[in-house]
Amino acid sequence: MSLLIHNVLIFANNDQNTVLEGHAVAIEGSRIQEIGGESELKQKYMQFEQFDGGGRLLMPGLINAHMHFYGTFARGLALQQAPSNFHEILKLLWWKLDSALDLQAVYYSALVQAISAVKHGVTSIIDHHASPKAVAGSLDKIEEALNLLGLRGLLCYEVSDRDGEEIRELGLQENARYIQKCKNARQENPDHLFDGMVGLHASFTLENESLQKAAELSKTSNRGCHIHLLEDRVDGDITRGKFQIGVVERLREFGILGEKTITAHGIHLDESEVDLLAETDTVVVHNPQSNMN
Ligand SMILES: [Zn+2]
Incomplete structure (x- = not known):
């Protein structure tokens, strides 16, 4: 599975409780490959399946x-x-x-x-x-x-x-x-x-x-x-x-x-x-x- 999730608000659940806006997540197989700026990642992972999160919250399970x-x-x-x-x-x-x-x-x-x-x-x-x-x-x-x-x-x-x-x-x-x-x-x-x-x-x-x-x-x-x-x-x-x-x-x-x-x-x-x-x-x-x- 190669997936790029965009149009989401990301809660990273790290020690700083980081919340990211305007970011996307690239997933390859069972692992997160990269989290970065949405427009940059959309270019970089053009061949990945694109998933529009519709502005929802994206966070770890x-x-x-x-x-x-x-x-x-x-x-x-x-x-x-x-x-x-x-x-x-x-x-x-x-x-x-x-x-x-x-x-x-x-x-x-x-x-x-x-x-x-x-x-x-x-x-x-x-x-x-x-x-x-x-x-x-x-x-x-x-x-x-x-x-x-x-x-x-x-x-x-x-x-x-x-x-x-x-x-x-x-x-x-x-x-x-x-x-x-x-x-x-x-x-x-x-x-x-x-x-x-x-x-x-x-x-x-x-x-x-x-x-x-x-x-x-x-x-x-x-x-x-x-x-x-x-x-x-x-x-x-x-x-x-x-x-x-x-x-x-x-x-x-x-x-x-x-x-x-x-x-x-x-x-x-x-x-x-x-x-x-x-x-x-x-x-x-x-x-x-x-x-x-
Ligand atoms: Zn019990």
Whole structure:
């Protein structure tokens, strides 16, 4: 593809928040070749396909940094019993829903959201997936759906002890398999649009052995973890009751934190925990709408 986009207002998303008027962007294949003055580039790239942006804003694609595609099926869903707290929301909604997924449902959940993403300017999605009755190959199904729309994906399977040891092991294997698959694909094509992480549900549903195995996989595969962190007080309460330690401290002890790791929510952090995340350069993703629940 050789494309020249002109008649646009360009937001460069650099450190200076540069906004460019009267500029055009030349794209060759999957890369931006040049950004420059509109009339100059129109001359220089005369042979490129010309795209008139109609005066719209042109900016880098948005990144959704914490997603659950299977949430598609919860849209407009009415529960028979209204949950009275976060743990009940998990038990009555999310854990029932993800247990009902087969691989076909996983594929369509991702496809619906992928279309929605494109419509809203999102080009990269970091998904945190769970389908305990259909673990093996589930990340491939999500990749298949995103691929259809040309989206970039960073995928992982949510390891947890809530469904027993067998499902936990399958989750770890799915992460390891998918990470390796993406590494192989990148060797053949450096522009491969997918990669994997080590997915973990949350401290309160993970035994020590599970954290240890996940940390090992993270280290050997050189990929970070993606885990919910203090989305609700129950994460801290159960962790402290069972393991006599705070959640952030526990994750640090197991080597889960670090610059490659994504923690989602972080609603109930105290100051020392914020410091610990900062010291370890751990990424925290906020989800304002979800956090209003
Ligand atoms: Zn989440």
